Amino acid sequence: AQSVTQLGSHVSVSEGALVLLRCNYSSSVPPYLFWYVQYPNQGLQLLLKYTTGATLVKGINGFEAEFKKSETSFHLTKPSAHMSDAAEYFCAVSAQGGSEKLVFGKGTKLTVNP
């Protein structure tokens, strides 16, 4: 079975500051890992994903995440926050070679202050 823990249901940063959203996962098999973003009243949009290979993955809008197996983490970062980054972010995990179901974290709402 898999699970995801997102630390911090709300994160607030100033415009131009570093964004760090934390995600820890549990999986008994090699995982696929995802970050999705949801803007108000919209569906989820994929930011980035880790499948295999390079552990540092780059996504859209300047975001990146690093898969750290030893820490079972997949934290999302962006060097400089923009007002347009204000949204809710979801981390998700699924099993490589297994069911195609995703298990989601409970989400982190990011606020960007001017």
Next chain:
Amino acid sequence: DVKVTQSSRYLVKRTGEKVFLECVQDMDHENMFWYRQDPGLGLRLIYFSYDVKMKEKGDIPEGYSVSREKKERFSLILESASTNQTSMYLCASIHSGTNNEQFFGPGTRLTVL
């Protein structure tokens, strides 16, 4: 471009009504999913389907049923809507055998009065 559409963005129904939420994808994906999203709870899987006429229960199937008569369409049915089914409902699809990236529709915000 990949597209998942849902029949309504906003829906208001009364307790006891039968409610149909429709989802259509144009990507020839085999697998389709229905989630509900509630504040502080994230996304929870209601049902999924890996082929026409095939379905499996997710984590919270109680009070819901589904129908998949055609590959592109996956319907979520609330047989007798209740106020605790007021929520955002999201549909997603995925091509079987890929790396499990799901494509999401815009969501239907359902209010049951």
